[in-house]
Amino acid sequence: MTQKLIIIGAGMAAGRALENLFEAAPDAYDVTLFNAEPRGTYNRIMLSPVLSGDKAFEDIITHPAEWYEEHGVACRFGQKVANIDRAAKTVTSDNGDVLAYDKLIIATGSNPFIIPLPGHDLDGVIAYRDLEDTNAMIALGDKPDAKAVVIGGGLLGLEAAAGLALRGVDVTVVHIMGHLMERQLDEAAGYLLRKALVDKGITVKCSANSKEILGENGKVKALLLDDGTELPCDLLVMAVGIRPSVALASEAGLATGRGIHVDDQMVTSDENILSLGECVEHNGDIFGLVAPIFDQAKVIAKTLAGEEAAFSNKEVATKLKVTGCDLFSAGDFADAERREDIVFRDPARGVYKRLVIEDNRIVGAVMYGDTADGNWFFGLIKDREDISEMRDTLIFGPAYQGGSPLDPMAAVAALPDDTEICGCNGISKAQIIAAINDGAHTLDAVKSISKAGSSCGSCVGLVGDLLGFTLGDEFKMPEKEVVCKCTDLSHDDVRKLIVAKELKSIPQAMQELDWKTTCGCHVCRPALNYYMVCAWPGAYEDDGKSRFINERVHANIQKDGTYSVVPRMLGGITTPNELRAIADAADKFDVPTVKVTGGQRIDLLGVKKDDLPAIWYDLGKAGMMSGQAYAKGLRTVKTCVGSDHCRFGTQDSTGLGIQIEDAMWGAWSPHKFKLAVSGCPRNCAEATCKDLGIICVDSGYQILVGGAAGLDLRETDLLVQVATEEEAIEVSCAFYQLYREGAQYLHRPYKWIAKVGLDWVKEQVVDDLENRKALAERFHYSQKFYQIDPWAERAKQGVDAHEFAPIADFTKVAAE
Amino acid sequence: MSDFIDIGSINDIPLRGARVVRTHHGDIAVFRTATGNVYALDEYLPGKAGPLSNGIQHDEKVTDPMYNWVFDLATGEAQGADEGKVGTYAIKCEDNRILISAAAVKPSVAAE
Numbered sequence: 001m002t003q004k005l006i007i008i009g010a011g012m013a014a015g016r017a018l019e020n021l022f023e024a025a026p027d028a029y030d031v032t033l034f035n036a037e038p039r040g041t042y043n044r045i046m047l048s049p050v051l052s053g054d055k056a057f058e059d060i061i062t063h064p065a066e067w068y069e070e071h072g073v074a075c076r077f078g079q080k081v082a083n084i085d086r087a088a089k090t091v092t093s094d095n096g097d098v099l100a101y102d103k104l105i106i107a108t109g110s111n112p113f114i115i116p117l118p119g120h121d122l123d124g125v126i127a128y129r130d131l132e133d134t135n136a137m138i139a140l141g142d143k144p145d146a147k148a149v150v151i152g153g154g155l156l157g158l159e160a161a162a163g164l165a166l167r168g169v170d171v172t173v174v175h176i177m178g179h180l181m182e183r184q185l186d187e188a189a190g191y192l193l194r195k196a197l198v199d200k201g202i203t204v205k206c207s208a209n210s211k212e213i214l215g216e217n218g219k220v221k222a223l224l225l226d227d228g229t230e231l232p233c234d235l236l237v238m239a240v241g242i243r244p245s246v247a248l249a250s251e252a253g254l255a256t257g258r259g260i261h262v263d264d265q266m267v268t269s270d271e272n273i274l275s276l277g278e279c280v281e282h283n284g285d286i287f288g289l290v291a292p293i294f295d296q297a298k299v300i301a302k303t304l305a306g307e308e309a310a311f312s313n314k315e316v317a318t319k320l321k322v323t324g325c326d327l328f329s330a331g332d333f334a335d336a337e338r339r340e341d342i343v344f345r346d347p348a349r350g351v352y353k354r355l356v357i358e359d360n361r362i363v364g365a366v367m368y369g370d371t372a373d374g375n376w377f378f379g380l381i382k383d384r385e386d387i388s389e390m391r392d393t394l395i396f397g398p399a400y401q402g403g404s405p406l407d408p409m410a411a412v413a414a415l416p417d418d419t420e421i422c423g424c425n426g427i428s429k430a431q432i433i434a435a436i437n438d439g440a441h442t443l444d445a446v447k448s449i450s451k452a453g454s455s456c457g458s459c460v461g462l463v464g465d466l467l468g469f470t471l472g473d474e475f476k477m478p479e480k481e482v483v484c485k486c487t488d489l490s491h492d493d494v495r496k497l498i499v500a501k502e503l504k505s506i507p508q509a510m511q512e513l514d515w516k517t518t519c520g521c522h523v524c525r526p527a528l529n530y531y532m533v534c535a536w537p538g539a540y541e542d543d544g545k546s547r548f549i550n551e552r553v554h555a556n557i558q559k560d561g562t563y564s565v566v567p568r569m570l571g572g573i574t575t576p577n578e579l580r581a582i583a584d585a586a587d588k589f590d591v592p593t594v595k596v597t598g599g600q601r602i603d604l605l606g607v608k609k610d611d612l613p614a615i616w617y618d619l620g621k622a623g624m625m626s627g628q629a630y631a632k633g634l635r636t637v638k639t640c641v642g643s644d645h646c647r648f649g650t651q652d653s654t655g656l657g658i659q660i661e662d663a664m665w666g667a668w669s670p671h672k673f674k675l676a677v678s679g680c681p682r683n684c685a686e687a688t689c690k691d692l693g694i695i696c697v698d699s700g701y702q703i704l705v706g707g708a709a710g711l712d713l714r715e716t717d718l719l720v721q722v723a724t725e726e727e728a729i730e731v732s733c734a735f736y737q738l739y740r741e742g743a744q745y746l747h748r749p750y751k752w753i754a755k756v757g758l759d760w761v762k763e764q765v766v767d768d769l770e771n772r773k774a775l776a777e778r779f780h781y782s783q784k785f786y787q788i789d790p791w792a793e794r795a796k797q798g799v800d801a802h803e804f805a806p807i808a809d810f811t812k813v814a815a816e
Numbered sequence: 817m818s819d820f821i822d823i824g825s826i827n828d829i830p831l832r833g834a835r836v837v838r839t840h841h842g843d844i845a846v847f848r849t850a851t852g853n854v855y856a857l858d859e860y861l862p863g864k865a866g867p868l869s870n871g872i873q874h875d876e877k878v879t880d881p882m883y884n885w886v887f888d889l890a891t892g893e894a895q896g897a898d899e900g901k902v903g904t905y906a907i908k909c910e911d912n913r914i915l916i917s918a919a920a921v922k923p924s925v926a927a928e
Contacts, residue, residue, distance in 0.1 A: 177852055178831040187850050209827060336876060337888045519850055522872040522879035522886070545832040549870040549881040557881055561860075561867045807835035807846060807914075808823040810921040 004100060005029035005304070006091055008081045008248065009107035013277030013293045015041030015063050017105065020301030022071055028305060031073045032099060034091075037130055038078035040068060045290065047134050051163030057131060084252035086270055103272055103304060106249050106260060110242035110278035110288075115151065119213030124220035125236045128160045133237075140235045141167025148172075149223045149233040151210055153180040157239035158197065164237075165202050172203040172231050174223065179206055179507070184329040187519050188345075189352050189368040191507035196325045196350070205229075244279045244286055259286045264310035266300040276300050285313050326367075328374035331381045332356070333364035344395040346370075347512040348414040353395055354518065360388040373397035412465040419500045421462050424455030424760070432463060436470045443467065455763075456756035458492040458742060465493075484523035486515050491527065491744030498531050504540055506532065527745035530632065533668050534740050537782035544800065550630035553803050554790045555612055558605065563612060565604040566629035567619050568665060571639045571657035571677075572600030581622030589615050599636035599674065601627055613804055616791035625789035632746070633668040634736075637661040638686070642679030642696070651696035653679035656725055660694075660732055666787040667779070670743040670752070673736060688716050691749045692732055697721075701728040705735060706750040706758070714750050717758055720766045734765040734775035741778075820908065820915035826854075827912070834869035834878075839921045844905060845869035846914065847889055849876055855889040856905040856916055864900055 005021075007014050010033050018031065033040075039061075046060040068075050080094040090100050112127030114120055126133045137160065140146045146169045150161045153175030161171045173180075179190030180197075194204050209226035213236060222232045244259035255261040255269035259281030266274050276296040278287055287293050292313055302309035333356045344353040349369060355377065356364035361384050365377040376398045380387060387394055417430035427450050435450035446463055447454040453463045467475045480490045487494070494513065503509040506528050510520060520528070525546035532540040544552045555563035567582065582602055586594050592606040607615055616626075629635060637660050640646065642653030657677040667673075676687035677694040687693025689709035693716050695702045700723040704716035719735065722728050738761065743752035753761060765772045793799040829835050829848040836859060837844040843859035845868045853876065860866030865880040868887065872879045876889045886895040892904040906917035 176827075178850055182852055207831060337891045337893060517875070519874055521874045522884065525872060525874060545830070545873065548872065553870075557867075557870060559882070561870075802828060802830060802833060802835060805835075806838050806843075807828055808916075808921075809838040810923070811838045811840055 002030050003028065003102035004032070005103045005105065006032045006034070006099060006101040007105040007107055008034045008091070009109055009277070009279075010035035010037070010039075010041050010063075010075075010077070011107060011109045011277060012041060012044055012062070012290065013109070013297055014105065014107040016294050016297035017107070017276060017300050018063075018071070018073070020297050021304055024301045024307065025305035029103070031071070032101075033068070033073050033075050033077075034079055034081050034093070035075075035077045036080045039131070040065070040075065040077060042131075044130075047128075047131070048159040048163055050131075051134050051137055051160070052166045053138075081248060084248065084273075086252055086273070089272065101272070103274065105300065106254075106268070106273060106275040106279060107277050108245040108248060108279045111245045112238065113241045113243050114238055115210065115240055117210055117213050119215050119220070120238075122213055122215040122220045122236075123218050124234060125213060125238065128156050128237055128239045129242075136235065137164055137169075137237065138167065140164065140169055143234065146170065146235070147231075147233045148235045148237060149174060149231050150237045150239060151175075151223070152237075152239035152241070153177065153204070153206065154183065154239065154241070155181060157237070158193075160237045160239055161197070161202050162200065165200055169235075170203075171201075172205060172233075173197070174208045174210060174225070174231070175204070175206045176209060177206065180204065181327070184366075185327065185368070186333060186354065186366050187507055188343075188354070188511055188515075189327070189329075189366050191505075191511055192350055192352055192368045193325055193327065195508075242278065242288065244281065246279060249273075249275065249279070257281050257284075264299075264312070265303045266296055266311060267303065274300055274303065282311065282313060287313075326369060326371040328365065328367040328371035330374070330378045331362070331364035333366050339363070341518060342391075342395045343516055343518065345511060345514045347514060352511060355395060357387070357391075360386050360391075362387060362394075412462060413469050415497075415500060421466070421496070421500075422450075422452035422455070422459045423496075425451040427452040429466065432466050433470055436467060441467070441471060441475065456742060456760050458756065459496060461490045461493045462496060483527060484521055486510075486517040486520050486524050487513065488516075489513060494528070495531050495535075495742075495744070498528075499535050504532065504536055506543060506546060530668060530670065530745050533786075534782070538785045551632065553609070553612065553800075554626055554628075554630060554794065555607070556630045560606075562606045562608055564629070565607050565612070565615055565619075566597065566601050566627040567624035568627040568661075569601055569624075570661045570665075571637055571654050573639075573654060573658065574602075578622055578624055581619060581624065585615050585618045588618065597629070597636075599629075600638045601629065601636060603629070609803075610805055613795045613801075617795035620789075620792050620795055626791040628665065631668065632671050633673065634661075634664040634666065635672050635674045637664075638674075638676040638690075640677075640679045640684035642677075646679055648682060649679035649696070650698050651679060651701070651725075653677040653685065653694075653696050656694065656696070656701070656728060657685075659725065660729055663729060663733060663780075663783070664736065666789075667736065667740070667783060668786060669736070669740045670745050671748045673739070673749070675732070689714070690716065692716075692735060694728060694732070699723070701725070703728060703731050703735075705761070706753040708748060708750045710748075712750070717753075719758075719762060730772065730776045731765060733779045734772040735761070737775040737779035737782075738764050740782075741775075819918055820906075821918045821921060822913050823916050823921075824914055825912055826852075826909055826914055829854075829914070832873045834871075834873070836867075836869050837916065837921060840923050843867070843869075844916070844920060846907065846916070847873060847878060849873060849889065851876075852909075853889075854907050854909055854914055856907040856920065857887065857889065857892050858902040858904075861885075861894075861900050861902045865894075865902075868902065 041063040043060045043062050049055040082092045082094045084091050090098050092098050112129045126136050148164050148169045148171050150157045150173045153173050161173045164171045179187050180193050211226045212224045214222045220236050222230045224230050246256045246260050249260045250256045260275045260279050262275050262280045266276050268275050277293050296311050299309040299311040339358045342355045351369035353367045355362050362380045415429050419429045421429050432452050435446050440446045440449045453460040461480050529543050529546040550556050589611050591604045595603045597603050637657040639654045639657035643649035673691045675692045676685040676690045678685040678687045679696050689707040693704040702721045703719045705719045707716035708714040739749050832850050834845050834847045844856050845859045847855045865885045870881045877886050879886050885898045892902040894900040905920035908915050
């Protein structure tokens with residue numbers, strides 16, 4: 001006898017289940033098919049090509065009207081099921097029809113998740129789920145100067161954005177996480193994807209929190225972000241995820257969790273009701289990919305046909321294509337103990353591959369740009385194959401097993417020919433290669449023939465790479481000191497390549513410079529951050545998370561976890577009012593120790609981290625700002641009283657010190673930078689052991705550089721004597737800028753001068769007046785962006801508030 | 817009683833940031849890594865390392881700001897040549913909320 005089967009939902013799962021059922025038991029059931037959408041089954045995955053215009057909707061219909069007719073399916077399209085009466089074994093349609101069933105399949109799929117932001121119900125706010133949504137996006141493309149915002153940088157959101165961009169819409173993607181598709185990709189691959197999308201004209205905003213959807217006359221007008229940015233739009237697409245659609249099932253009293261609970265036979269807690277697809281939960285898993293859902297369709301058909309079958313969820317690799325960008329991810333690629341990475345980057349081709357190895361087995365793989373070997377790696381993951389034998393060449397894929405690893409000089413090889421390698425002498429990559437081809441086969445020969453590397457010497461690492469790359473095995477590379485284990489490049493190499501290749505973010509530098517780790521370490525991140533701060537003032541967004549704690553919270557951490565607070569006092573000059581404010585603050589915040597520092601400042605030691613913004617607020621009210629006593633940057637200018645008070649004083653040393661500190665405060669540098677100005681050669685300000693010291697004499701100002709009074713003790717050398725204060729300030733700023741641009745991170749000036757030579761420094765800032773001026777100008781330009789009091793920002797504007805307060809305090813809760 | 821306690825929104829901790837949870841038996845550092853994972857570890861390894869919430873994060877590790885010890889955020893184990901381990905606590909994210917093991921933050925015995 002024929003039984004009655006009702007299916008609720010005609011998505012891809014239901015379509016496949018019906019096909020399988022008609023194969024297994026062609027005449028066993030009379031089928032009635034409900035679908036809330038006014039149409040039958042189509043390939044939902046192919047909506048993106050419809051959006052982009054590559055396909056018409058007709059092309060993606062998998063089950064046309066004739067198919068249903070041929071198999072005797074009674075179609076109720078555009079009708080919803082209002083409720084299920086399990087006792088009577090009937091369903092009620094939203095038009096009031098009551099239909100009896102012997103077996104019922106719930107295939108309601110999933111609902112797009114709509115963030116309940118204010119304004120989410122405005123006209124023009126849509127999800128990306130069905131043909132109606134797709135048509136709304138297509139219609140927008142016909143409107144001139146149309147703008148759209150897509151919330152969600154996952155696969156669906158990016159497909160929507162790419163489709164809209166192809167239709168000429170100005171699109172911005174807003175993503176809450178730090179990089180795109182964070183579930184499938186790591187930071188490096190996310191960076192490459194972002195770059196590809198930006199190249200296609202899509203604006204991408206990561207780490208962006210949506211606050212409110214703004215409307216006008218009931219229609220969407222703009223998206224407002226937490227940081228106050230307003231993104232105007234005519235259409236807002238929310239693609240932030242899906243939720244299994246379980247309402248109907250749970251109202252009917254079926255067991256549900258995140259999804260409708262089913263057993264291995266796809267039967268729910270009611271033996272006559274089955275379920276499959278995105279609405280089910282099986283052994284705690286829910287489903288979004290096609291492959292396991294089609295497996296479920298096979299099982300459900302067999303169960304209905306009375307055959308034995310059991311569903312088991314297998315690991316699935318995701319191979320995705322977002323608008324022409326090849327992506328692949330499989331397995332688990334989170335970092336964990338005992339896990340190691342094998343990373344391959346080809347900056348020139350935009351390729352990134354990463355394998356995660358645990359106990360000689362691959363447990364995860366992420367690939368971008370070249371995914372040809374993805375399935376091979378996926379096979380190795382699934383079969384848990386021991387890869388120790390082929391580990392050295394594993395990342396090159398199956399074709400290269402037994403081959404040799406790639407050229408480590410890829411970064412240099414990829415530079416354009418006209419890239420300037422030696423900045424001092426203006427020598428390009430092509431000129432150096434020409435010199436090598438003319439017979440200069442050693443570093444010294446290249447130096448004497450092309451002059452490259454003969455001045456400050458900071459480019460010899462790159463010149464060495466060019467020798468190796470041009471001559472191959474003939475050239476034996478001298479050992480170079482690399483930044484850290486994450487790279488084969490030296491500090492000088494990295495600095496030069498950041499400028500030459502215009503690398504403007506840390507993930508970009510790591511990709512383009514072939515970093516061996518996914519996101520660096522505590523050694524390279526702060527160095528890269530400084531190099532960016534120095535190279536791109538105003539354009540680079542400082543990454544506080546790549547800074548040591550002192551620079552992140554603008555105070556010095558002490559061994560007990562408290563902090564010290566040192567306000568700035570230009571030239572070491574203070575006032576009774578400032579002193580009163582300091583005393584009041586010390587009382588108010590129970591500061592245990594107040595100390596005068598070696599740099600002529602006052603140090604409040606033992607301040608609790610939570611109190612920092614409040615104490616800064618009080619000091620700020622009295623006109624004081626951060627003394628940056630924690631910075632790899634400008635610290636203090638120490639002065640003596642000079643001609644104002646001292647009978648030996650030759651010049652106004654205090655006034656000059658104040659002017660220099662006023663020009664230099666706030667600047668970041670490779671290491672701390674301390675100055676002093678003494679009013680006569682008796683040198684009461686101890687200028688001869690500073691990074692830069694000035695000694696005033698009757699005829700002018702002696703400028704001394706490269707002193708040290710720390711681990712090393714070193715007297716300064718005379719850089720130049722100048723006649724006027726203006727010249728003294730200009731030379732000081734030019735010297736500081738030369739050091740800022742050239743020295744490796746954590747080298748004080750004396751170490752840097754030992755490397756480049758005092759004569760070279762003199763050439764740059766003493767002899768070449770034009771260059772001196774240009775250096776000083778670059779310094780002043782940079783200062784426009786960095787002379788901002790970080791204490792005021794934190795005390796008054798709430799910048800980085802999360803750094804200063806616990807997220808939760810359970811000690812207070814219990815005390816109440 | 818539920819096993820987990822809500823301590824805030826994921827937006828309260830920026831990516832690669834960390835915050836402290838104060839408890840009667842010491843501070844717990846809560847980390848949110850670049851990949852969006854959250855971890856809870858003791859803020860201090862007494863006499864050796866900490867406050868860890870002030871360290872620099874890289875991958876799923878943190879470098880101690882005082883002596884540059886590197887700790888695995890998942891296991892609390894010191895990496896490399898250093899030997900030591902800080903306590904770890906169950907923590908999870910659900911619907912953009914951060915939930916920490918109730919046992920980790922429960923009041924001291926006297927309060928019970």
